[in-house]
Amino acid sequence: xxxxxxxxxxxxxxxxxxxxxxxxxxxxxxxxxxxxxxxxxxxxxxxxxxxxxxxxxxxxxxxxxxxxxxxxxxxxxxxxxxxxxxxxxxxxxxxxxxxxxxxxxxxxxxxxxxxxxxxxxxxxxxxxxxxxxxxxxxxxxxxxxxxxxxxxxxxxxxxxxxxxxxxxxxxxxxxxxxxxxxxxxxxxxxxxxxxxxxxxxxxxxxxxxxxxxxxxxxxxxxxxxxxxxxxxxxxxxxxxxxxxxxxxxxxxxxxxxxxxxxxxxxxxxxxxxxxxxxxxxxxxxxxxxxxxxxxxxxxxxxxxxxxxxxxxxxxxxxxxxxxxxxxxxxxxxxxxxxxxxxxxxxxxxxxxxxxxxxxxxxxxxxxxxxxxxxxxxxxxxxxxxxxxxxxxxxxxxxxxxxxxxxxxxxxxxxxxxxxxxxxxxxxxxxxxxxxxxxxxxxxxxxxxxxxxxxxxxxxxxxxxxxxxxxxxxxxxxxxxxxxxxxxxxxxxxxxxxxxxxxxxxxxxxxxxxxxxxxxxxxxxxxxxxxxxxxxxxxxxxxxxxxxxxxxxxxxxxxxxxxxxxxxxxxxxxxxxxxxxxxxxxxxxxxxxxxxxxxxxxxxxxxxxxxxxxxxxxxxxxxxxxxxxxxxxxxxxxxxxxxxxxxxxxxxxxxxxxxxxxxxxxxxxxxxxxxxxxxxxxxxxxxxxxxxxxxxxxxxxxxxxxxxxxxxxxxxxxxxxxxxxxxxxxxxxxxxxxxxxxxxxxxxxxxxxxxxxxxxxxxxxxxxxxxxxxxxxxxxxxxxxxxxxxxxxxxxxxxxxx
Ligand code: C2E
Ligand code: MG
Ligand code: MG
Numbered sequence: 001x002x003x004x005x006x007x008x009x010x011x012x013x014x015x016x017x018x019x020x021x022x023x024x025x026x027x028x029x030x031x032x033x034x035x036x037x038x039x040x041x042x043x044x045x046x047x048x049x050x051x052x053x054x055x056x057x058x059x060x061x062x063x064x065x066x067x068x069x070x071x072x073x074x075x076x077x078x079x080x081x082x083x084x085x086x087x088x089x090x091x092x093x094x095x096x097x098x099x100x101x102x103x104x105x106x107x108x109x110x111x112x113x114x115x116x117x118x119x120x121x122x123x124x125x126x127x128x129x130x131x132x133x134x135x136x137x138x139x140x141x142x143x144x145x146x147x148x149x150x151x152x153x154x155x156x157x158x159x160x161x162x163x164x165x166x167x168x169x170x171x172x173x174x175x176x177x178x179x180x181x182x183x184x185x186x187x188x189x190x191x192x193x194x195x196x197x198x199x200x201x202x203x204x205x206x207x208x209x210x211x212x213x214x215x216x217x218x219x220x221x222x223x224x225x226x227x228x229x230x231x232x233x234x235x236x237x238x239x240x241x242x243x244x245x246x247x248x249x250x251x252x253x254x255x256x257x258x259x260x261x262x263x264x265x266x267x268x269x270x271x272x273x274x275x276x277x278x279x280x281x282x283x284x285x286x287x288x289x290x291x292x293x294x295x296x297x298x299x300x301x302x303x304x305x306x307x308x309x310x311x312x313x314x315x316x317x318x319x320x321x322x323x324x325x326x327x328x329x330x331x332x333x334x335x336x337x338x339x340x341x342x343x344x345x346x347x348x349x350x351x352x353x354x355x356x357x358x359x360x361x362x363x364x365x366x367x368x369x370x371x372x373x374x375x376x377x378x379x380x381x382x383x384x385x386x387x388x389x390x391x392x393x394x395x396x397x398x399x400x401x402x403x404x405x406x407x408x409x410x411x412x413x414x415x416x417x418x419x420x421x422x423x424x425x426x427x428x429x430x431x432x433x434x435x436x437x438x439x440x441x442x443x444x445x446x447x448x449x450x451x452x453x454x455x456x457x458x459x460x461x462x463x464x465x466x467x468x469x470x471x472x473x474x475x476x477x478x479x480x481x482x483x484x485x486x487x488x489x490x491x492x493x494x495x496x497x498x499x500x501x502x503x504x505x506x507x508x509x510x511x512x513x514x515x516x517x518x519x520x521x522x523x524x525x526x527x528x529x530x531x532x533x534x535x536x537x538x539x540x541x542x543x544x545x546x547x548x549x550x551x552x553x554x555x556x557x558x559x560x561x562x563x564x565x566x567x568x569x570x571x572x573x574x575x576x577x578x579x580x581x582x583x584x585x586x587x588x589x590x591x592x593x594x595x596x597x598x599x600x601x602x603x604x605x606x607x608x609x610x611x612x613x614x615x616x617x618x619x620x621x622x623x624x625x626x627x628x629x630x631x632x633x634x635x636x637x638x639x640x641x642x643x644x645x646x647x648x649x650x651x652x653x654x655x656x657x658x659x660x661x662x663x664x665x666x667x668x669x670x671x672x673x674x675x676x677x678x679x680x681x682x683x684x685x686x687x688x689x690x691x692x693x694x695x696x697x698x699x700x701x702x703x704x705x706x707x708x709x710x711x712x713x714x715x716x717x718x719x720x721x722x723x724x725x726x727x728x729x730x731x732x733x734x735x736x737x738x739x740x741x742x743x744x745x746x747x748x749x750x751x752x753x754x755x756x757x758x759x760x761x762x763x764x765x766x767x768x769x770x771x772x773x774x775x776x777x778x779x780x781x782x783x784x785x786x787x788x789x790x791x792x793x794x795x796x797x798x799x800x801x
Pocket of ligand 3: 187188208210211248
C-alpha cells in the first residue's frame with residue numbers, strides 16, 4: 001500500500017494530474033481505472049457529501065447529521081457504493097485525501113447550518129488509516145478553527161476495528177481528539193462482544209447501535225429475539241455508564257418505539273430521512289420532523305410507553321427545579337404506590353400512577369417555564385387528560401385519580417397538616433378495601449422515615465457514573481459475562497460461570513442465582529458463588545425462600561422490583577436483617593431476573609463488612625448486569641430445551657426415536673463398541689380404547705405410567721437405554737446378555753400388571769441380540785412381530801423360543 005502525504009489537505013491537490021502524479025511516485029504498474037476515476041471525481045467535484053439526520057426519538061428534533069460520501073454516476077463497478085469507494089481509497093493510498101475532502105466540506109456546511117440551528121452537530125466517518133497519523137488531531141482542530149466551529153460540534157465516528165487497531169496509534173489519536181473536545185462515537189456497535197471491552201477502552205461518548213440489531217427489533221424468530229435481548233442489555237449498560245445511544249437504520253415506527261422504550265435517545269434511518277444533498281436540505285423545515293412522524297411515535301389513544309417516557313423525563317426536570325429538592329414529588333410517588341397496592345392495581349398501573357403523581361402540577365410548571373399549553377404535543381396532552389381527573393379515591397380508581405390523590409396527600413403532609421384529609425379517601429364501595437386504604441394511608445402519613453428524594457437519587461447516580469475508572473473495570477467483567485452467555489452447557493454450569501463473572505462485575509462478596517418455582521412464590525437457590533457462609537453450599541439441593549420466610553424482599557421480587565437491604569438500617573425488616581446476619585454480610589440486593597418478560601427468578605448479591613453497601617444508586621448497574629444474567633440463563637434454557645425437544649418425547653420426556661437413531665446408535669454404540677446389543681420392544685395395548693372410552697387424558701396417563709416404569713431402567717445410559725418410539729410403542733436397548741434382559745423384562749411385566757387398568761395390557765417383544773448397525777431395523781421388525789404376538793395374546797416374545 002502507498003500513501004500520499006497525509007498532512008496535505010485536499011485543497012493542495014488541484015487537479016487529478018497532481019493526485020495521480022503523487023500516486024505514480026509511490027506505485028508501479030498500470031493505473032487502475034477505479035483510481036483514475038476517483039482522482040478525477042475528487043477534483044471535478046463529482047464526489048459530494050450527503051447528510052442524513054440523526055433525530056432525538058422523544059420529540060423528533062434533528063440533533064445532528066451524519067456526513068456520508070457519494071459519487072455521482074460511478075462508471076467503475078469498484079466505486080459503485082460508498083463502502084467500495086472507501087475500500088479503493090484505502091487500498092490505493094487515497095483515503096487521507098478522501099477523508100479530508102469530506103471533513104472540510106462538512107465543516108463548511110455545518111458552520112452554515114448552525115446559524116439557523118446553533119446546536120446542530122455533524123458526524124464524520126473516519127477510517128482507521130487516517131488515525132495512524134499523529135498530526136491528525138492538530139489538523140482537524142485547525143479545520144474546526146477555520147470554520148469557527150467549537151470542537152463539540154464535530155463527532156468523529158470510528159468503527160470497532162479502527163478503535164481496536166492495536167498496531168497503530170489510533171487510540172492515542174482518539175484520546176487526543178477527545179481532549180480537544182471533539183466527540184467520539186463508536187459506529188456499528190454490537191456486532192461483536194469485543195465491543196463491550198472497547199467501551200471501556202475508547203474515549204467514546206456516543207454509541208451507535210448497528211443496523212442489524214435495530215432490524216432484529218420486533219422479530220419473533222428466536223435467533224433474532226435473542227439478538228434483541230442482547231441489545232437491550234447493551235443499552236442498559238451503556239446508559240448506566242452515561243453514554244448516549246443512537247439506533248442506526250431505523251426504518252419503521254415500531255423500531256423507534258422499541259428503541260425509545262429501552263432507553264435509546266437518538267435514531268437515524270430512512271424513517272427520518274435518507275442521506276441527501278445539502279443543496280436540497282432546508283434546515284428550517286428540517287428542524288422539526290413532519291408532524292406525522294412525531295405524532296405516530298407519540299400515539300394518542302391510550303397512555304403510551306412514549307408518553308410515560310416523556311412523563312418520566314418531565315418528572316426529572318420538574319423535581320430538579322423544585323424549591324424543596326423534589327421531596328413532595330418523591331412523597332407523592334410513594335403515596336401513589338401505597339394506594340395502588342391497596343387497590344390491587346397491576347404493576348403497570350401502579351407505575352403509571354406513581355409517574356403521574358410526580359407531575360400532577362405539570363400545567364402550572366410549564367406555564368411558569370413559558371411553555372404554551374396549546375402547543376403541547378400529543379403525549380403531553382395525553383398526560384394532562386389523565387391528570388384532570390378529580391382526586392378522591394373510592395369513586396374513581398384510575399391511575400390519574402390515584403395520582404391526584406397522592407399528590408394532594410403529599411402536599412398536605414408537606415404543609416404540616418395533622419392528618420390526611422378524610423374527604424380525599426372517602427368511601428370505597430368495598431368496605432374491606434376502604435378500611436385497608438385508610439389504615440395504609442395513615443401509616444404512610446406518619447412514616448416520616450427518610451424517603452430518598454428523586455433529585456438526590458439522580459445526583460448520586462450521576463456522581464457514580466462520572467467515575468469512569470470504576471466503570472471500566474466493571475465493563476471488563478461484563479465482557480466475561482458476555483462470554484458466559486456464549487458458553488454451551490448444562491443450565492447449572494452456565495449459571496455458575498455467569499454467576500462467577502457477575503460477582504466481579506458488581507463487586508459483591510457473594511452472589512446467588514435463584515429460580516422462581518411454578519407455584520409463583522417459592523424461590524429456590526440454584527447456585528451460590530463467592531464468599532459463602534458455613535451453611536451455604538455452591539449447589540444447594542434445598543435452599544428455598546418464600547414470602548413466609550422473607551416477607552418483604554420476596555414480595556418485592558414478586559412485584560418485579562429490586563429490593564435493597566442494609567444491615568442495621570432503621571427501615572430494615574427483621575427477616576432480611578436476620579438473613580444478612582447469618583450470612584455475615586453488610587448489605588444485599590435482590591434483583592429480579594426476567595426472561596421473555598416473565599419473572600424467572602432473582603439474582604441475590606451481598607457485600608462484605610467494610611466494603612461499600614448497596615444503595616439505590618447501584619440500581620441501574622445491577623439491572624444491567626441482571627439483564628446479562630437473564631440472557632445467559634435464557635440462552636442456556638433455550639439450548640437445553642431445543643436439545644430436549646429434538647431428542648426427547650414430548651409427552652413422557654423419555655428419549656425418542658430420533659435419539660435412538662442419531663444420538664444413541666451413532667454417538668454411543670458405534671463410537672464406543674461394536675459388540676452386539678440386546679433390545680426389546682414394548683407395546684401398550686388398549687391405549688386407543690382408553691382414549692375412546694375414557695378420553696385422551698386416560699390414554700396419556702397410561703402411557704405416562706408405562707414411561708415411569710421404564711425410566712429407572714435408563715438411569716445408567718452407558719448400560720441401558722429406555723425410550724418411546726411413537727404412539728404406544730417403547731424400546732429398551734441393553735448392553736447385557738439376553739438372559740439378563742429377560743430378567744429385567746419379566747420384572748417389568750409384573751410391575752406393569754400390578755397396577756394396570758382393566759382395558760390395558762403390556763406386550764413385550766424382541767429380546768434379541770443384534771449388531772448396532774442393525775438395531776433400528778430389528779426394532780421395527782420386532783414392533784410388527786409384537787403386534788402379531790399381541791393378537792395371539794402372548795406376553796413375552798422371545799424369538800429364540
Ligand atoms: P455507516 O457509517 O454505518 O453509515 C450508515 C450507513 O447506513 C449509510 O450507508 C447509510 O446510507 C445507511 N443507512 C442509513 N439509514 C438506513 C436505513 O434506514 N436503512 C438502511 N438499509 N440503511 C441505512 P452508506 O452511505 O452506503 O455508507 C456505508 C458505510 O461507508 C458507512 O457506514 C461508513 O462506514 C462508510 N462511509 C461512508 N462515508 C464515509 C466517509 O466519508 N469516510 C469513511 N471513512 N467512511 C465512510
Ligand atoms: Mg457512520
Ligand atoms: Mg454504522
